[in-house]
Amino acid sequence: xxxxxxxxxxxxxxxxxxxxxxxxxxxxxxxxxxxxxxxxxxxxxxxxxxxxxxxxxxxxxxxxxxxxxxxxxxxxxxxxxxxxxxxxxxxxxxxxxxxxxxxxxxxxxxxxxxxxxxxxxxxxxxxxxxxxxxxxxxxxxxxxxxxxxxxxxxxxxxxxxxxxxxxxxxxxxxxxxxxxxxxxxxxxxxxxxxxxxxxxxxxxxxxxxxxxxxxxxxxxxxxxxxxxxxxxxxxxxxxxxxxxxxxxxxxxxxxxxxxxxxxxxxxxxxxxxxxxxxxxxxxxxxxxxxxxxxxxxxxxxxxxxxxxxxxxxxxxxxxxxxxxxxxxxxxxxxxxxxxxxxxxxxxxxxxxxxxxxxxxxxxxxxxxxxxxxxxxxxxxxxxxxxxxxxxxxxxxxxxxxxxxxxxxxxxxxxxxxxxxxxxxxxx
Amino acid sequence: xxxxxxxxxxxxxxxxxxxxxxxxxxxxxxxxxxxxxxxxxxxxxxxxxxxxxxxxxxxxxxxxxxxxxxxxxxxxxxxxxxxxxxxxxxxxxxxxxxxxxxxxxxxxxxxxxxxxxxxxxxxxxxxxxxxxxxxxxxxxxxxxxxxxxxxxxxxxxxxxxxxxxxxxxxxxxxxxxxxxxxxxxxxxxxxxxxxxxxxxxxxxxxxxxxxxxxxxxxxxxxxxxxxxxxxxxxxxxxxxxxxxxxxxxx
Numbered sequence: 263x264x265x266x267x268x269x270x271x272x273x274x275x276x277x278x279x280x281x282x283x284x285x286x287x288x289x290x291x292x293x294x295x296x297x298x299x300x301x302x303x304x305x306x307x308x309x310x311x312x313x314x315x316x317x318x319x320x321x322x323x324x325x326x327x328x329x330x331x332x333x334x335x336x337x338x339x340x341x342x343x344x345x346x347x348x349x350x351x352x353x354x355x356x357x358x359x360x361x362x363x364x365x366x367x368x369x370x371x372x373x374x375x376x377x378x379x380x381x382x383x384x385x386x387x388x389x390x391x392x393x394x395x396x397x398x399x400x401x402x403x404x405x406x407x408x409x410x411x412x413x414x415x416x417x418x419x420x421x422x423x424x425x426x427x428x429x430x431x432x433x434x435x436x437x438x439x440x441x442x443x444x445x446x447x448x449x450x451x452x453x454x455x456x457x458x459x460x461x462x463x464x465x466x467x468x469x470x471x472x473x474x475x476x477x478x479x480x481x482x483x484x485x486x487x488x489x490x491x492x493x494x495x496x497x498x499x500x501x502x503x504x505x506x507x508x509x510x511x512x513x514x515x516x517x518x519x520x521x522x523x524x525x526x527x528x529x530x531x532x533x534x535x536x537x538x539x540x541x542x543x544x545x546x547x548x549x550x551x552x553x554x555x556x557x558x559x560x561x562x563x564x565x566x567x568x569x570x571x572x573x574x575x576x577x578x579x580x581x582x583x584x585x586x587x588x589x590x591x592x593x594x595x596x597x598x599x600x601x602x603x604x605x606x607x608x609x610x611x612x613x614x615x616x617x618x619x620x621x622x623x624x625x626x627x628x629x630x631x632x633x634x635x636x637x638x639x640x641x642x643x644x645x646x647x648x649x650x651x652x653x654x655x656x657x658x659x660x661x662x663x664x665x666x667x668x669x670x671x672x673x674x675x676x677x678x679x680x681x682x683x684x685x686x687x688x689x
Numbered sequence: 690x691x692x693x694x695x696x697x698x699x700x701x702x703x704x705x706x707x708x709x710x711x712x713x714x715x716x717x718x719x720x721x722x723x724x725x726x727x728x729x730x731x732x733x734x735x736x737x738x739x740x741x742x743x744x745x746x747x748x749x750x751x752x753x754x755x756x757x758x759x760x761x762x763x764x765x766x767x768x769x770x771x772x773x774x775x776x777x778x779x780x781x782x783x784x785x786x787x788x789x790x791x792x793x794x795x796x797x798x799x800x801x802x803x804x805x806x807x808x809x810x811x812x813x814x815x816x817x818x819x820x821x822x823x824x825x826x827x828x829x830x831x832x833x834x835x836x837x838x839x840x841x842x843x844x845x846x847x848x849x850x851x852x853x854x855x856x857x858x859x860x861x862x863x864x865x866x867x868x869x870x871x872x873x874x875x876x877x878x879x880x881x882x883x884x885x886x887x888x889x890x891x892x893x894x895x896x897x898x899x900x901x902x903x904x905x906x907x908x909x910x911x912x913x914x915x916x917x918x919x920x921x922x923x924x925x926x927x928x929x930x931x932x933x934x935x936x937x938x939x
Binding site: 636637638640641642643644645646647648649651652655656658659660662 | 766778832
């Protein structure tokens with residue numbers, strides 16, 4: 263779609279206003295200040311997203327581009343633990359600010375944990391090779407202005423360096439109260455032989471995680487976005503080295519507007535990248551999962567598995583791309599996006615894309631949408647099962663393929679529970 | 690126990706009248722068989738009684754123990770004691786057979802104001818009933834009817850019936866697709882459930898099932914109505930002479 267000059271000007275003005283509303287980060291190392299400056303330039307060059315942008319055709323970004331000052335600090339213990347019964351070191355952010363006083367001691371063998379501010383304040387940080395760089399690389403084919411905004415302005419977050427197997431998962435917990443911007447930016451480096459599981463719950467308004475998995479490393483990421491009460495833009499940029507693995511799963515339940523952009527770059531040979539999502543939309547929720555997987559290494563496997571369950575007038579959007587570079591022979595790419603519509607007002611839009619420049623590859627994609635199988639419903643009900651219970655059984659089996667992408671069984675069970683809870687409480 | 694009066698049913702999708710004034714009474718303790726040619730409305734009758742969507746009752750009534758079946762949701766009919774063994778049992782990928790049975794059993798108990806069955810009691814019950822029907826543990830662990838052979842599906846239907854202990858059992862073409870051994874296994878399962886307070890309605894195209902499940906009453910159905918009623922010998926007569934004479938008699 264060609265944008266007119268007035269629209270381009272408007273995009274830039276909005277981007278300027280968004281930047282102006284946020285204070286400039288101070289007292290950082292020169293390389294960090296450079297990274298910030300480049301991110302600001304990227305944002306201004308691209309401009310704020312508008313509906314007329316092809317990448318935002320199915321999701322109206324206006325709620326995400328209103329200029330907003332940072333949220334005031336808040337004292338809260340927030341809602342209940344999103345991962346009850348699962349042992350994890352909890353690191354808490356309240357209104358986008360790291361709260362050491364509310365967090366567990368993160369000291370563990372195999373991992374060094376520091377804050378983003380600490381990492382950006384020193385010249386010898388591993389974060390230097392990652393911060394803003396993976397995000398910038400992820401903008402090669404498509405503008406991601408909200409990600410650039412995050413790199414330009416986010417001062418809070420964690421910088422994690424994983425050097426061995428980490429026994430206990432980290433749980434990054436976000437509580438947000440009040441009106442305003444909350445930007446969080448995490449940088450994760452997993453070295454060879456390192457293995458970490460990151461759990462994430464709650465949502466700041468704009469989050470970004472840059473993940474660099476070195477050859478032979480592994481990162482599992484399981485995220486629960488439950489009932490966000492504000493517009494959310496959540497970004498993940500991952501670079502996956504040779505024989506490295508990155509698996510990310512997100513369950514999104516309701517919420518006004520959620521845009522999850524996940525960008526994977528399978529850089530080394532024989533890497534693994536999995537992105538899965540369970541989307542449970544009720545009310546007027548709008549949940550968008552936009553995924554871009556690049557195969558650069560030889561013999562990599564990628565999977566995109568997204569299952570949407572939509573009630574009332576909820577909408578789910580899936581934009582998923584598999585991009586295979588000329589050298590990426592023996593690529594195995596899989597993509598499936600499916601939805602079940604529980605009401606006539608619900609809507610699912612999918613845009614699967616393949617762009618392949620290598621000739622010896624195997625890529626498949628599929629997308630379906632429809633109501634629950636009426637014959638199966640009748641069969642279950644004919645045995646005395648109520649309609650709601652029968653629907654819950656069928657929905658549970660429908661989302662199972664996405665949940666099965668999670669490696670850990672206890673986490674799988676937690677997600678199954680979350681699906682069942684949503685089915686019970688939905689209108 | 691089951692009282693059907695002057696039942697008229699229209700198939701909504703095809704705008705076609707299928708049942709045209711059907712009368713039938715099944716008493717407790719009795720096995721009634723309905724035989725009839727293809728297209729006579731036998732399966733429609735079973736679906737309407739179970740409450741499947743797409744069938745409109747334009748006239749008449751159906752009661753189970755005095756309760757109006759047609760007013761109830763499908764699951765309420767089951768809780769009231771009605772069971773339909775499907776001609777084509779439905780495959781439900783992702784829903785385990787055990788989960789399905791336990792959910793069904795507890796839903797019915799809940800509807801009747803009873804407590805849920807305990808896990809050990811449930812397991813014991815399933816083991817006992819599954820063994821009688823030669824259903825392996827492995828089959829119980831699979832998803833409902835997924836990867837089951839025709840015979841296994843039908844045995845699974847009878848297992849559900851044995852576990853749920855309904856008052857009124859409708860068997861829709863339960864013999865279709867079964868070899869003689871499988872049919873005996875299924876028939877034995879049904880015969881074990883025969884009791885003075887339970888009624889059966891066995892719908893079949895062929896007489897052979899009735900050698901194994903011996904009916905008290907045989908009805909011949911054609912053109913949406915019961916055309917003739919008699920004893921077990923009526924089934925034998927059909928077997929010998931076909932349906933042609935019976936259906937023109939009306």
